[in-house]
Amino acid sequence: MAEIWRRIAGGALTPGDRLPSVRRFATAMGVSPSTVVEAYDRLEAEGVIRARRGSGFYVTGAGLPPRDPPLMALGQADAPRAPDIDPFWVSKQSLDAGPSVLKPGCGWLPDDWMPVAALRKGLRTLARADGALLTEYGSTRGPLALRRLLLGRFAEEGIGATLDQVMLTGSGTQAIDLVCRLLLRPGDAVLVDDPCYFNFHALLRAHSVRVIGVPMTPAGPDLAAFEQVLAEESPRLYITNSALQNPTGATLSPQTAHRVLTLAQARGLTIVEDDIFADFEPAPSPRLAILDGLSRVIRIGSFSKTLSSAIRCGYIAARPEWIEALSDLQIATSFGAVSPVAGELVAGILTGGGYRKHMEEVRHRLTRARLAAAEQLGRLGIVPWLMPRGGFYLWCRLPEGLESAMIAARCRGEGVILAPGNVFSVAQTAGAFLRFNVAQMSDPRVLAALARAMG
């Protein structure tokens, strides 16, 4: 009972979510099924969950009334969550950690890798901008300068999109959330790669959809599994990174790209391609959005990884009628689009000339850091699943018999935050893996803590 309460209070279970089956939950908690049946019965008696005939138990939302004793108690309870199953664990630990904590598990570059000088210059330029730009909401789809700039980049890739096919959002995650709000209903099936970016799990949970993982290969999703899931589950959406996939660093092959699109076409599947790592590639690799020409593929992007995570700005490129509907949804749920000030700042830096040079340096520096990290990890018997063509992630297997959740819990005690494999895995089959951020590993305490935790 306490565990279900904790999941509801923590947002891991939200109103409308289905509870784990009695058998699955009993196994997970290491208790008998009858204990779970009793707990569910009591929660139902309290109105916190509700049974639907033949389909299990659902969170009602009534679990959060004011001054409800179990919840109040929970607010103070400090029971640690199992780090191997909670997609919020890595996010919260990394975001809220003080500067003394080391974060080889986090998803961003250290600030001395970022174009700080260009940001300072951009802010000084903004300080002299028109008063209307500094104070007004701006247009519903975001600043024109940045949307035009994106269209120019798309054209270089061979996508001939128009202005009514691009809108700006508060972040890449918010962009995907808007797409999910438009296209998904509770209970829909949604495909993700297994492993994939852990926040996709948290996001999709908030939409009460069924998340189905397709095993990842070094060339993209496993096609046999992909085809089978499409036939059996009729998923509505497939969310993926094609280039430098998070966490594996895998790159979609041309053959897999073509086959995925052909299958999607045949089954009426819409694809969200989150292209957030594009600028880390040494040379462009295949993209679903390009092959497809933004018909059934929705392209998502953001500038958080290459420019600044503190300037919140993402985008969606898609068919004009979807952009129209998504833009209305953005007005309804957050009023203005992206901050016009943020949009201008990003546009200014991207056109400033220094950006391409900066990214070239970052790519070289990452190559060196990746090789160094692989070598150091190799000495501990930790081996990359593949050597990525770019980016800052290394997806690594631990030596036989070691469990990454346990290693992560031990390292946390020493002020080192790791990203254990199963936070990325729908099937929970990545317990032997860790995702490393090679740009966050220069401090020798990282490897030292890791060695002790493994010892």
Add this chain to the structure above:
Amino acid sequence: MAEIWRRIAGGALTPGDRLPSVRRFATAMGVSPSTVVEAYDRLEAEGVIRARRGSGFYVTGAGLPPRDPPLMALGQADAPRAPDIDPFWVSKQSLDAGPSVLKPGCGWLPDDWMPVAALRKGLRTLARADGALLTEYGSTRGPLALRRLLLGRFAEEGIGATLDQVMLTGSGTQAIDLVCRLLLRPGDAVLVDDPCYFNFHALLRAHSVRVIGVPMTPAGPDLAAFEQVLAEESPRLYITNSALQNPTGATLSPQTAHRVLTLAQARGLTIVEDDIFADFEPAPSPRLAILDGLSRVIRIGSFSKTLSSAIRCGYIAARPEWIEALSDLQIATSFGAVSPVAGELVAGILTGGGYRKHMEEVRHRLTRARLAAAEQLGRLGIVPWLMPRGGFYLWCRLPEGLESAMIAARCRGEGVILAPGNVFSVAQTAGAFLRFNVAQMSDPRVLAALARAMG
């Protein structure tokens, strides 16, 4: 059929939404019920809507497959929407209008009323800030400086809240959206004032809830109606502005405040108090959040109206366990909280000393503008429903026999955007009203266009 398509494409109907009943829709469209039955049947045959036994027709989301002919046609169709029923009309017209368009219907101050000098200074200060602040995501609940500052303000009002009771969001609207995502399920009843801020309607529609209006009086919601709706509909949430209510400018009386809270307590109702106009009051008026001490009342605020709409930043103050769950939901759906850069900028300006003086000047200037607007409108026979104590809205009744939607459509043709009464009204009973923004009426063309449209 075309109208339903239009609503789906425009986002007015989203997947999971229930369609209007056959009878209601037939009346609204001025066609026979059998025509509606036939249209619904055809839409169901196309998979766009689906019947649920005994509960009507619902949008499936399948209405938006790639290359679907009806939708494609719609993307190009330019059929004007009825300006008196669409909550997006005023938003989109006002946000996307060029600088030559006059906007007495919009919801913000002109840029020369805003603290532009303070914003410029704040941006210059930011340009010298720490690199980590300029590039990193920041903590999950937003910059500490701004959260502390808000707690200080709350303490002055008599709310003894703690840091774990405040989180920052991307905007006030996004704050309310997060609360709705946490607490509401499709089909729940939600109370709003009638009239109320039109975007509440759009927001709640995105949550597929039943929106119920309680008639507004100059002292707050009509208590008899409020009590009756609580008994009959068991609403989960009541969303309101207590001070300078949008659009009426009404102020909650102490007696109404106490009674609303007592009824809410008895019926387990949670209240969202959107306090966005607080700083426009000449002196503080009663607040539900203060009386209640943030137990069943959730306080929402933002700096869009007084400081800048271009710096996206809002907040939520509530019970710690709700903030914990809302913060997780914000990570899942937009990753970082508010932009740390935006948060620092706001905190800097609020502590800068000049802010209080600036708001004092704005209040004096608004008083003069309000009196001038009331006098000018009076000459046209347009009469305020009440004279607000502050803020920039005047909710006015047109002379007998005139319909505000028609006046708004005529003025739009002359480059003047008005806010017709029924975009604010759930019951569609405000057709004789217009909401004026007194700060946007200095150009004589506003009154001239209005006079011609009425002529």
